[in-house]
Amino acid sequence: MTVTDTGASNLSAAVEGRPVPTGREEAWRFTPLPRLRGLHQSVEGAAQAEVVADLAPELRLELVDTASLPAASGPVETPAALALAATERSVVVTVPREAEASATSVLRITGTGTDRPAVSHIVVRAEAFSKAVVVLEHTGSATLSANVDVELGDGASLTLLSLQAWDDDAVHLGRQHAVVGRDASFRSFIASFGGDTVRLVPTVEYSAPGGSAELFGIYFADAGQHLEHRSLVDHAVPHCRSDVLFKGALRGDAEAGERGIARSVWVGDVIIRAAAVGTDTYELNRNLVLTDAARADSVPNLEIETGEIVGAGHASATGRFDDEQLFYLQARGIPADIATQLVVRGFFADVVARLGEPEWEQRLLDAIDGELGFAPEAADADQEDPQ
């Protein structure tokens, strides 16, 4: 397969005549379509998802008729196009020019049930030389098809954390597209823990040279969960850089048959087009398999149309939890469950630390602990860690 097959087709968001995914397409072959409650076919009668904003005082919030916005840029898959067409109002958050946000801004998307599909469209505009951190916090129970559009002006710096802390029954399809301006710096951080089926497609394009995009992700798939992340970085202008780093843990339940399988998919596409000289890109996916009844697919794709680049690389590794690590820690008196917690936290530590927001880093660590069956901060040894 080639990178362009996966998503770069269908640049228009028009709904007419779009093919409905069947599961035979490269982009949908891993996705359990029957579990999507029809989200991939139709969002007729969809509710407008409620978004509650808690923004830093420097930021501006508007509700805008979705139809009045310019056509979505970047790759738009059919379900995302359907959702955009069904969305009445977009939540537009603006970080004004040269403004530096004094606090983290949070947009809370709280699901209220799965029986009716819901759609949402959030736009984050970081104007030139602004700086902000925005969190999208997904909780509750939902069948959501969501679009997120991010624009960074010249020299803007934006960190966007998308936290999927859904209830067990949620289904979430999400398109998250960023357009990175001249010398702008975009940091996307995706953290998927909850939900029955989550399929997120973070994509990046650059509108001018000098841009930087970092796509970080962590996920923890439990028994019966399908967590899928498909990133695409499209380098079409010179001298931009990108860094993609996703790490996932899987813990299935071998006793529970088919429904006990923990499932994760990471597909990382990077295109370096002929014009994109001076590109510097790297992508890495690592999976930690804690039990039997787990399957992690990891597919890096790199398509290079010019040799005039700084660097391009990718790496992918999926490994089992190491019994020798467990023995070593237990031989120092540490009970098996705490030892597992240490190893898993250690596995995620380098990615979590890149968020740079202590309160939210803690939230992510707590979520990891929760996946392992620990109450938040069960390991009080860490709370007052001397360093």
Next chain:
Amino acid sequence: MATLEIRDLHVSVETDAGDREILRGVDLTVRSGETHAIMGPNGSGKSTLAYSVAGHPKYKITGGTVTLDGEDVLAMSVDERARAGLFLAMQYPVEVPGVSVSNFLRTSVTAVRGEAPKLRTWVKEMRSSMDELSMDPAFAERSVNEGFSGGEKKRHEILQMQLLKPKIAILDETDSGLDVDALRIVSEGVNRVKESGEVGTLLITHYTRILRYIRPDFVHVFVDGRVVAEGGAELADQLESEGYDSYVKAAAAS
């Protein structure tokens, strides 16, 4: 006063060709304050003894008993053994990426002591122990054993021994791969623990070199899965000059 008693211990490992017996009836008693050296050629089962007592799942106990102050060690999980006062300094310590030395040590000390040490005294305790082993304070922030040199790994093992203050410590080829300076530093660390506490020490080694720094009270010669000769420190001197050949031949002939 603690006593580790190993009686008629038989241990097998699974191989492609079926179970293979490695320990064939080991008897050994180690008491607080005593230092025992177990010496033997490669493949004689010395490390198997160490890992079996620590509870590594790879080794199957097929007979015999191991008790610590009368408690059945073989019935305990690996972590229970450590909390009961057994310590194994490993020949090849395992890397644990993303877990800092300080976090690891504090979690371990908390588990073994049964309560978290007070933050202020803990930092001081850790720092002074590291200082004694000539370890840079920055070491505490590195991931456990990741990218450590051979000498750093062994120092880190002895640092844990200093902090955990075990009743019985088994040192599995702690001297291997160390240059003279590192060997001296590590040996001094072991001697400090011996002097300060009530630890009984079981030194497993192929070479006599470390015994110049840590004087044993008893030397056991280990060949083909059992103890074939016992004596005092003078036995080590004899092995130094004559090697294991006579013991290996005797074992083969029996």
